[in-house]
Amino acid sequence: MLQNLDKLLRWSTGLLAAMGLFTIMWLTLFDVTGRKFLDHSVPGGLELTEILMVMVIFGALPLVSWRGEHVVFDSLDHLIPPLLKDIQNRLVELVCAGTFAGLSWLLVQRAQRFAEYGDTTVYLQFSIAPVAWLMAGLLLITSLVHLVFVFKPREDGEGAAGGAT
Template sequence: MRFAQLLQRTLGYFAAAVLFLMMTITAVDVVGRYFFNKPLAGGFEITEIGLALLIYCALPLVSARREHIVIDTFDVFMSEGVKTFLNRLADVICFIALAGVGYILFRRAVRVAEYGDTTNVLLLPLAPVVYTMSGMIVIAGLMHLVLIFIPHAEQAAFDSKELTP
């Protein structure tokens, strides 16, 4: 579990840094726009890229902690065995779906790199962003593959240990 903890910690710090960067860029852009009549050039582009990175880098964290949105209306009517089966089935479906989306996104990243796509104002290359997005979605899928074999009770114990320093 050391690798999982390192991955979660690294992605958590990266997501926090991206969020702080987006907040800072937005603040500088707003102050520049309203007080000096000079907005931050490319601020919108950097915020867009930051938002994409934030969402896709947080996805493996959400998957690893099983914090996706869940509708548990009928859980009270189900036995523990049925709940366990449905949870594992959901992890299998998530793995397949995320692996498929990751593959499609990787193919898109290759095309973006071949075309040399960049942002409009700052001319930042978009390929690294799309490669990162595809990698993070594949990692989220692999998290679901691993979670198939980890019962929910053990997962809760693991998560509570991780949150303590």
């Protein structure tokens, strides 16, 4: 089951982040080339880059959490008994799950406000609400990833997301 979850995350949030980064690369190429040789940049290029950065950063969060590629402070881990370390890891995962769920809830509230007020980007007039909903959804997925680690049986030496962040 965990292998299926890994594959699902790679093909959903990972692909979303990769597509966003790839698009930023091409947008930057066209923007700089247009400015240099045609005296015109891509209209709304900054706004597009900002939205694409949301896709890259928030799309990568579930994968970073799933693979344990975040910053970990483990200098004192050798002093902690294995049982206590397991309890500590599960508590840290629970706090992370709660934090990401809380942030997701706050972003849903903000997205609803954006939708009610009709907030848009300045130049291209894109609605901001779908971007905030995307952020909230990806934060919720990240929260669920951490929740999986709270209940996942651990083996010795394992800790995909184990360790204090």
